[in-house]
Structures are given as C-alpha cells and as structure tokens.
Amino acid sequence: MRNVKTEMKKWKRQKQYKDKKKKSEKLSKADLHELMGTNRPTYNRGRGGAFRQN
Template sequence: MNPSLKDQLKEWEKKHGFQRPKKRKKPVEKKSAVNKTEKLSKSDLIYLMGMNRPRYSRGRGGAWRSNR
C-alpha cells in the first residue's frame, strides 16, 4: 500500500533538508479590567438588568405582552 501524502511529504523534507517556518504565537492581550472604584447607583443597576422593560411570552400567533 502506498504511504499517505503526509508521510511522503515528511520523507521529502528529510531528504532535501527542508524546514518549515515556525508559526509565530499571537501575543495574548490582557483584558482591561473595569474600574473597580466605579460605584453604580441603584437606578443604574436596575436599568442595566432591564427590570423596567416589558415582558413578552411566546404563544400561539407570536409574542404577546404579558399583563403585570
């Protein structure tokens, strides 16, 4: 059975002294930390969590606004 193409390539590289260029590793970017001294008000937190938005539910015929 014939050797696979990958094996043939390895043999050719050994025979001809060919070396593949080494892959460069990408530098790892540091994640920017959120300012730890930042204080959010209660109203800001409620807005970010989306507590005052309308609530929709799935049903027959699409999404319906639920009664609160």
C-alpha cells in the same frame, strides 16, 4: 548576570503592585435596574408563535 536577575525581580515586584489597583465604579440603584433590564416589558410566545406582552 546576577545584576540582570536582581533588576528583573525588582521590576516584577513593582509591576505587580501597579496591576493590583482597580477603580471601582459606583452605580446607583436606578442604574443597576436599568442595566439588568428589570424596568423593561417582558414578552412570551403565545399561540401560533406570536410574541405577547405580559
């Protein structure tokens, strides 16, 4: 029984190290602005409930 416990502990340790690695995606400033939607027109509700562009 001790053998199984020690093997499980080793397996858990190995799995933890594998899970910690993450890939970081590098985005340019233009890509970030496009994702956030800062280059798009904005609309507000005008009189009568109509949408109007600012």
